[in-house]
Amino acid sequence: MFNLIDVGINLTNETFDEDREQVIAAAEAAGITRFIVTGTSVIDSSRAVEFTHTYPGKVFCTVGVHPHHATEFDQYSVGALRNLLANPTVVAIGECGLDFFRNLSSPEKQKSAFNSQLRLAQETGKPVFLHQRNAFDTFLPMVEKMRSELSGGVAHCFTGDVQELKQLLALDLYIGITGWLCDERRGENLRQAVRKLPLDRVLIETDAP
Numbered sequence: 001m002f003n004l005i006d007v008g009i010n011l012t013n014e015t016f017d018e019d020r021e022q023v024i025a026a027a028e029a030a031g032i033t034r035f036i037v038t039g040t041s042v043i044d045s046s047r048a049v050e051f052t053h054t055y056p057g058k059v060f061c062t063v064g065v066h067p068h069h070a071t072e073f074d075q076y077s078v079g080a081l082r083n084l085l086a087n088p089t090v091v092a093i094g095e096c097g098l099d100f101f102r103n104l105s106s107p108e109k110q111k112s113a114f115n116s117q118l119r120l121a122q123e124t125g126k127p128v129f130l131h132q133r134n135a136f137d138t139f140l141p142m143v144e145k146m147r148s149e150l151s152g153g154v155a156h157c158f159t160g161d162v163q164e165l166k167q168l169l170a171l172d173l174y175i176g177i178t179g180w181l182c183d184e185r186r187g188e189n190l191r192q193a194v195r196k197l198p199l200d201r202v203l204i205e206t207d208a209p
Contacts, residue, residue, distance in 0.1 A: 005034040008095075008129070008156055008176055008205030011059070012037060012047045015209040023208075024055070035059045038095050038129065038156075038207075040066040042080045052089035062129045064094040065113050070105035073113035078120055085124055093121045094129025095156060098142075101134040111138070118146045121153075128153035130173070136164055147171050157207050161189045162196055169201060178207045 006027065016023055024035070037052065037059060039045030045063035052059045063084040065073050084090060096117040098110050105113075121128045130153055132139040143153075154174040158165070168175060175197055181187050 002031050003033045004031050004204060005036070006032050006206050006208075007036045007154065007203045008038050008178075009035055009208045010038050010040070011035065011208075012044055012051060013209055033058070036091060036205075037061040039063040039084075040095055041069040041072060042077055045081065045084055049084055049087050049090060052087070056089075060089050060091045062092040062094045063090050064092075064096045064117055064129065066095045067097055067099040067110040067114065067131060068102065068104040070109040070113040073109070073116065077113075078116055081117070081120060082124070085120075085126060090126070092127045092129045092154075093117055093124070095131045096128060097131035097156075098135035098139045099131060099133045100138070107135075107138070110135075111142070114142060118142065118150070121151070122146060122149040125151050127151050130155050131157070133159075136160065140167060143171060143173075154203055157205065158193075159186070159190055160193060162193045165193045165196060169198070173201075174203045175201050176203045176205045178205055 011020060035058065037048040039048045039062045042065065048061035049063065052061050063081050065077060096114050098114060100107060118128065128150060154176050155168045156176040157178050158175045159180050177194065181190050181194065
């Protein structure tokens with residue numbers, strides 16, 4: 001059996017409140033040996049860090065502010081994230097990026113929060129866990145500008161086409177693949193793109209729930 005790592009799972013989500021332990025046990029039975037819990041806000045990131053201490057050596061996490069929560073990002077957020085990064089179970093900064101599909105935060109707020117987190121990654125040497133939806137033409141230049149100063153990163157839940165994939169690979173990023181690949185209606189572009197994806201750039205994530 002393969003030993004797998006789920007590099008992006010939202011285990012702090014309230015959906016898991018009734019069966020979190022059972023979900024982890026079922027995943028382990030299927031061969032998943034490590035989990036990386038995604039932080040989506042300062043409060044959620046703090047919960048993610050706490051949760052890693054419940055499963056030492058098995059559960060790790062990211063800390064960051066999702067673009068949906070960019071309106072919450074203020075002068076105190078960077079300091080709070082920096083403090084959380086002192087925990088050895090924190091492996092990346094994120095989920096950070098841009099989401100112009102729902103625009104739950106304004107584009108300007110999103111860009112400001114994203115840029116601040118890219119700079120925090122530059123400062124701390126942590127890789128970035130990147131979110132992008134319907135914002136590629138704005139997202140890519142922001143990452144390109146900072147890429148030489150970043151230790152690395154993953155394009156989380158990639159759903160784009162071959163051209164977008166090539167541009168992300170040119171930045172030496174890892175590519176996160178989810179169950180979107182199996183979506184008959186929406187996954188066709190992704191199924192074509194993954195044919196061009198080198199195996200050493202693939203990271204698997206459920207993005208559950």
